[in-house]
Amino acid sequence: DRYRDDAWDFPRPVRAADAGLLQKAGWVARLDSGRSHLEIGKAGFVARLVSRDQAIVDMVDQCDAKAVAARLDTSRLAFYDEDALANAVKDGPILHHLETAAGQALARGPFSVLDKTGLAPSGDPQDYFHPAPYWWPDPDRPDGLPYIRRDGERVPGTALYAAGSETYDRTRLQRVFDDTTVLALAATVLDGHHYAVHAARLFRAWFIDPRTRMNPHLRYAQVRSGHDNNEGSGHGIIELKDFYFFLDAVRLLERTGVLGDEDREAFRAWLGSYCEWLDTAPAAATAFCSSSNQGTYYDLQRASIATFLGDSATLAKISLYARERLATQIAADGSLPRELSRTRPRHYAMFTLQGWTSLARVLSSVGDNLWQHKTAEGLGLVQALHWLVAHENKPHTMSAETVDPDRLGPLLLDLTHHDPAGMPPADLGRATKPIFHPDEAIAPFWLWRRH
Template sequence: MKRLGLFYLLTFISFSCFAQVTIKLQAQNVLRKQILGEAEWAMTQSPITVTAESSSLSTGGKHDFFSQADYFWPNPANPSGPYINRDGETNPANFIAHRKAMIRFSAIIGSLASAYQLTGDEKYVKQAVIHLKAWFVNPETLMNPNLSFSQAVIGSSTGRSWGIIDTIHLVEVAQGIIVMEKAKSLNKSDLSKIKKWFADYILWLNTSKNGVAEKTAKNNHSACWVMQVASFAKLVKDETMLDSLRWMYKNVQLPNQMATDGSFPLELARTKPYGYSIFNLDAFTMICQILSTPKDNLWKFETADGKAIKKGISYLYPFVADKSKWSLKPDVMFWDNWPVAQPLLIFGANQFNNYDWFTTWKKLDLKPTNEEVIRNLPVRHPLIWM
């Protein structure tokens, strides 16, 4: 009987591993043409960093990232006074040039790393190095490793903790570096300087007033803080930090944000409950993807009252597969633009061998162009994570 039980266990493990390989290969086949096309575009691009454009509203310097808070507008009752909040309604007049540059940077590195992973061609790494050095090494163009002046509000704040969410687009940059770091075209000196930038940013995220406030937020902001720091810590091999983030996910993030049915009540209370629920679950999914180890597998972790990442995906999936089933009010903006090929679907499918989730992922938009969607979709190159 013991031998029979062992046989079934080994068979199950073998089937699970085969299923994951199969989903990965299928995803590779689905994305191959798109990846090579995006990489061809990336090969023609020159670096654009935060130094390319500045705003007179910023109290920082030329090398400091600056943006304005999305949902703040001039007050009709006091046009020259402090801006007021209109939750969920993006002000199109805001300065977001640095955010756009970072999103573009992420797209370039994600595309080049994906193409390198598919082909092994060093030309993609050589091009990536040009952009990586521009952002993290070259004194004339680099970005300072802080977000002290992000999502400022005219008349009340020169930079807010909420603005730290702007660097979610660096997670694929960090992962792209991991994929390419053994290539001959990325020399040790440049790699060391790049990693030093990320180590400095991790320190700022954990010690600055804004960083600590973001870390202790109760909604998607803290989830995105964990996702970011996890990605950066993985790159620089900060095992102490990685262990602390696993603890934080299991003891703070999951139990405090997720309800027992798998929903996120604080996201459901927003004016964009659908989009924010997807966004937060994507972040939770990436936390599990980045931090899980054979000894500490967050994909399998479950709280005493049954909260788990699989429950979160299972809760939201019916509404992603068929948005008409959503029973709450539509989002105040961008309702028609969601969902797209969400990370929660492809990574969830890969981990739990769920072909329904994978099939839905394939059917959705694999290359969205709406700026708001892209802003809230930091992981757009799934193969470099699998």
């Protein structure tokens, strides 16, 4: 009677009316654990209880992984929708945008980490390098170290495509993600093999060719000089956030035949090494534990890679972690307090919810419906989106910063699909723009995404 019931225990039966009348009704001996350290003294008793609970957790995890594995198909698109791409020939205006964007992508690249004019603190040119965008020299110290944070004020060269960004790797990495994806979509929808050929060049230069590829880690992403031995921070993990749509591009390229078996094996080995780094690096642990958008995009990245590699165990765990994380981010009114405390609350609220909706799509590829999940307080993605829509133009809630008004379009379509009855009147004309700035976390040609 003194044992604590766990969530997986059956409800206890009602005590009998004559319970307690006998001093001792009997004794049931347990089987030996088979582990000597669990059988000696009080410490062994406590360790035995812990071991029992862990064994139950492991069994439940294995059941979850098997359920995911039964629905996991690594060749299936995880973000884009197969039927939408098959019917894209009917989307005349969007096809025009795709053809234009693909033509521009054909004229760029290939890109490599070797192209940057700067160098990571390691001295290895194949190490990805990008400084933390909001960290500046301390004006009160002669050497400026350690750097201090000035939220919202970008260090020169850290904005995508801006002057000075050639010093670092982020702009070129984003080109690889976006251009490869646009070209893979064009090869699929417009039936142009030359698009796939150039996309394969971009892909190989960044991830496959031993002479030019990026080393599989983010050890020097968002470096804050004078901190952590001049290694990157947990915030740097987000710079590979766009794997969620890029891995679909790789799937599409594999279907065209432009990637051979050696390419496939080398890329999966690269991803495996990168995941090993994520499992051990302090910066990755910081991102995983974050209660802000950093944690959300960590989950999105791991889930996307897991669907590509067929890692059902990791995918099942991310599904669980995401549900726990949601409860730490959404307030009772549906707002996102952590993001609203930033100097650009409107941007970060939209940015975070884009991450959540993308994660929901990736999980839906194995039949996991994150949209239906509610916290203990009855909150979920729908409630958070309703809050955002209701407060979009209220300067007393969010700052008067300028953002692209069309950014709300993809989120409005999500509300229309997942809560049609509760959806307020909205201008869905904003939900037609096919390409956004990468900082807005909306995949290229997102209109062809999963629901």
